[in-house]
Amino acid sequence: MKLTGIAFSLLLLASSVASAQSLTGPQKNAVRSAELYLSISGFSRVGLIQQLSSSAGDGYSVADATAAVDSLSVDWNTQAARSAAIYLQISGFSCNGLIQQLSSSAGDNYTQSQATYGAQQAGAC
Structure with a gap:
């Protein structure tokens, strides 16, 4: 069906x-x-x-x-992009630096894939 x-x-x-x-x-x-x-x-x-x-x-x-x-029905990739955009408003980050921040357990705890997506969508990569 x-x-x-x-x-x-x-x-x-x-x-x-x-x-x-x-x-x-x-x-x-x-x-x-x-x-x-x-x-x-x-x-x-x-x-x-x-x-x-x-x-x-x-x-x-x-x-x-x-x-x-x-x-909840949450798009975690969209959340990662929101977080990445906020970080870029506060400070400059390299692509790898932003992915590390987003995926680090001392940072935001996104998966590597979500962090990469977020950094790319925010324009850091």
């Missing part, structure tokens, strides 16, 4: 709604926090989970933060 674009979108939406309904109260709250963070800045999946679960951040359990982030 071949799905049209609209049918496929409706299927994804139904799946998201079902997924969101299966979340616990704390996980639903973590989703709201995650959506707020994503509206403000670019985050990697790992970085967003760390922000939500950090005692200096929101203090959700790692399990609740992970469930919340994984319930």
Whole structure:
């Protein structure tokens, strides 16, 4: 069976709604926090989970933060491009330097592929 674009979108939406309904109260709250963070800045999946679960951040359990982030439909490449653009507004970076910053565990924790995409989209490469 071949799905049209609209049918496929409706299927994804139904799946998201079902997924969101299966979340616990704390996980639903973590989703709201995650959506707020994503509206403000670019985050990697790992970085967003760390922000939500950090005692200096929101203090959700790692399990609740992970469930919340994984319930969202996020284009991590787009997030990497947003983060890269912000870095380039602040300072100059070489292509490799920006990829390192974006992919480093001391930086943003994007995957190497996401970091490369972000740096390219931001114009550093």
